[in-house]
Amino acid sequence: MKYAFDGDFQTSSWLKMMRGGLEYVMDAYGHEHVGHPDDGELVFHLVDAHRPRPFRRQSKAVFVVGITEVPPVEGSPLNHAYPLLLRSLSNLLIYGGPDPEPWVYLVTPELGCYPAEPTRDRDQWFHTIYDRIAPLATSRLVIDNIFDEDLPPELAEGTTVTDQMRHASRTLAAWNLFPTPYPLSEMLSPADYRHLQYVFSIGGISYGNLSARHDRHRFWMSASGVDKGKIGTVSRDILLVKGYDAEANAMRLSVSPGSSPLRVSVDAVEHWGIYEAHPEIGAMIHIHAWVDGIPQTSVNYPCGTVEMGNAMATLLDQDPHPERTIIGLRNHGITATGPDFLDILSRLEGHVRTQVPMS
Numbered sequence: 001m002k003y004a005f006d007g008d009f010q011t012s013s014w015l016k017m018m019r020g021g022l023e024y025v026m027d028a029y030g031h032e033h034v035g036h037p038d039d040g041e042l043v044f045h046l047v048d049a050h051r052p053r054p055f056r057r058q059s060k061a062v063f064v065v066g067i068t069e070v071p072p073v074e075g076s077p078l079n080h081a082y083p084l085l086l087r088s089l090s091n092l093l094i095y096g097g098p099d100p101e102p103w104v105y106l107v108t109p110e111l112g113c114y115p116a117e118p119t120r121d122r123d124q125w126f127h128t129i130y131d132r133i134a135p136l137a138t139s140r141l142v143i144d145n146i147f148d149e150d151l152p153p154e155l156a157e158g159t160t161v162t163d164q165m166r167h168a169s170r171t172l173a174a175w176n177l178f179p180t181p182y183p184l185s186e187m188l189s190p191a192d193y194r195h196l197q198y199v200f201s202i203g204g205i206s207y208g209n210l211s212a213r214h215d216r217h218r219f220w221m222s223a224s225g226v227d228k229g230k231i232g233t234v235s236r237d238i239l240l241v242k243g244y245d246a247e248a249n250a251m252r253l254s255v256s257p258g259s260s261p262l263r264v265s266v267d268a269v270e271h272w273g274i275y276e277a278h279p280e281i282g283a284m285i286h287i288h289a290w291v292d293g294i295p296q297t298s299v300n301y302p303c304g305t306v307e308m309g310n311a312m313a314t315l316l317d318q319d320p321h322p323e324r325t326i327i328g329l330r331n332h333g334i335t336a337t338g339p340d341f342l343d344i345l346s347r348l349e350g351h352v353r354t355q356v357p358m359s
Contacts, residue, residue: 001137006037006055007046007067014069014098015046021126029130031137042137047088053189054089061143061249063136063302066090072099078113081105091136091302094129106132108300110288110332112358139305142269144250149257151240156256158234161212162220166232168210168285168341169222173229177287177352178208208333209265211241211275212283212341218242218254219275223262235259244272266304273309274337278316280323281337285344288333289352295319296328303332331358 003026009019022044023033037043038058045055047068055064066088073080077095085093085107096104096116104116106129114132119125130137172178208228211221222228223237231237235255241264242252251268255261265271271284295315301308312335316322324343326336333356338344 001041002032002034002039003042003044003137004034004037004040005044005046009046012069014096014102015067017102018067018094018096019044021122022129024123025126025130026133026137028127029134029137042133045088045090047084047090047093049084052084052087054087061141063091063139063141064089065133065136066093068093068095069097070095071097072103076113077105078107078111081107081113082111085109092132104129108132108331110300110356110358112300112331114358135299135301135307139301139307140249141302141305142244142249142251143263143266143304144248145261145263146245146248146250146252147255147261148242148252149255149259151235151254151256155240155254156234158238159214159220161214162234162238164283164341165210165212165220165222165238168345169228169231171345172208172210172285172287173227175349175352176354177289178228208285208287209267209271210283210285210341211265211268211271213275213281214240216279217276219271221264221268221271224265226262235261237262239264241268241272244269267308269304269306270309270312273313274316277313278322278337282323282339283341283344284335284337285341285348286333286335287352288356289354290328290356291326291334291348291351292353294326294328294334297330300329300331332356 005019009015034040042063043055044065044067047066049068049070068084081093081095093107094104095107101118106114116129209222211219213219219241221239221241222231223239226237239261240254242254245252251264253264267286275281297311301311315327319325324338326334328334336344336348
């Protein structure tokens, strides 16, 4: 993977040290350093803690690791660091500084907040930091959508399945499992928000999704960046996914002519692979919550990546009943499968805890 730096890392000794160490460890694992951030597939973006701004991605399939220098903190800095992650639209935030020895916490969108424990061996310390960067640096993101205006008229208002999806979304919201999306229009400058709309076609950051099979190769799925507890409109926040276009590295969807579709959930590529491999699965629910005693993936790959889909498929292949199971996504949440939403909800009710265990 090609990586680059964005921002002036010469303004403090800590930032210079971080840049040098990250260059060392990225090169050590075979990644290619490029000079201009627009040419990078992973960008280390300098975030001003007093005025955080996002890196202006020119391509959707770019991972951003934010780096911000702050005064020392006591205990977990999640409450201070998480707004910086959101405002900088980072996939991972390196939050730290010198005091007197360098310290770092790594913050994730799933509310993970991990210290990189200090060590006398500085090179080994950066290898520890790389362990959290590796899932980004070794993944292929599938985020583009191709909208074909070929949705049959009889599906324009939805089906029984989309009605069930609406009901399931409201049930999960009542269980407080679908939080209100973070309002990025209020968190970003007007110019940054317009750029976000141009690149990603979303209005906020929201978590979780629902999908359900329509036929052998197509499935309905919730859109990205919307309040999952209030989904309702077909060809806008409920979308019919036709498949994955490998040549374009994009999801292909059917929408009504003249509609204004939002981008489908970033997890669409993962769900597509599962529905293709397991025709017995009729529906899936993904939430940032946990159920004890379930198998989980060994690496916390990002949502919307081929690698996350492969890790999920491996767990399902090992399960004696993949059509009715719950698998854990490490440091992330769960995905539950079933013949329909009612079945999944009946198995989740009373067994879900909202705090995802982090390791």
